[in-house]
Amino acid sequence: MKLKDKSIVVTGASSGMGKAIVELFVKEGANVIAVARRKERLEALAESLKDEAGQVQVFAGDVSRRQDCEGMIDAAVAAWGRLDILVNNAGVMDDMAPIAEASDEKFRQVMDVSVYGPMAAMRKAVQVFLEQGQGGNIVNVSSVGASHQAAGPIYGASKAALNAVGRNPAYMYKGEKIRVNVIAPGGINTEIA
Template sequence: MELKDKSIVVTGASSGMGKAIVELFVKEGAHVIAVARRKERLEALTESLKNDAGQVQVYAGDVSRREDCESMIDAAVSAYGRLDILVNNAGVMGDMAPIAEASDEKFRQVMDVNVYGPMAAMRKAVQVFLKQGQGGNIINVSSVGASHQAAGPIYGASKAALNAMGWPNMDGYTRLGLC
């Protein structure tokens, strides 16, 4: 991988795939802003990576909040002078309720984290990429749940929406190498 000195934001970094992504990227020499709600887990991750080639900084935030999505991107630019990669990994599952029993509260929670958060982060990242004039990369972590309802209709709908936002030619930016 060619990640040495790349400036990267990874959401959902305190556990699971997000944590593994951060570990790999830092071992490869990247400078990572690790984002999650659980600050204590992020601090433990940072401690475990202190002797690796790259750097990791903690950003305790909630991707369902626009302010946090914008601030995490700003944190990367402030710390490392630019943004090269955004990894939208944070996500939550629905309660697998059939649609007739699905609650408005669960719908809002899943859509806020799985759809709104990535959209707000992408919007800010693309603005940074355009300003930098060098492009960048956005990786949206999705699921087969987008096409198979094994995880429930709300989760499936959220991942299908995430996939739709990431298809090529999104507002023309992909053609320019800016996404």
């Protein structure tokens, strides 16, 4: 088992890629804090994985709120004594409105979830990694929409910003064995679309 006893936080865990990530990690022996706003879906996910090698604990939270980003990291440390991996997967789409019709409200919503949330979570995770002194891993789930003209302008901007937010700590903390990777999948048939 590749992830035996690793302590991992996964956001956006109630559906789509986040749910699939949690399922795979738990089957590989990881202990996962599954984070999303929809607690009932998280509880159903945890129940479905109760006989697997790893464990799932539910954390109902909103990544656009700093206290939830910090709380989910604290939950992993409280449950398993440390944090090994953070997966920033939570995200929301814009409404595909062209720039002339894009709203400030949609901009704030998408940026809060897709940029601020990962940044706040990374800030807390890096603090924990530094305290532990053993490095750590962060995976940010971006999108090809960061560089594709057909993506909505707000969604594309948020994913481009997420790419940039990942580059800085990858550089700044490489000497501390903290790795940051950004993956950019193409279209995947999930609820986000």
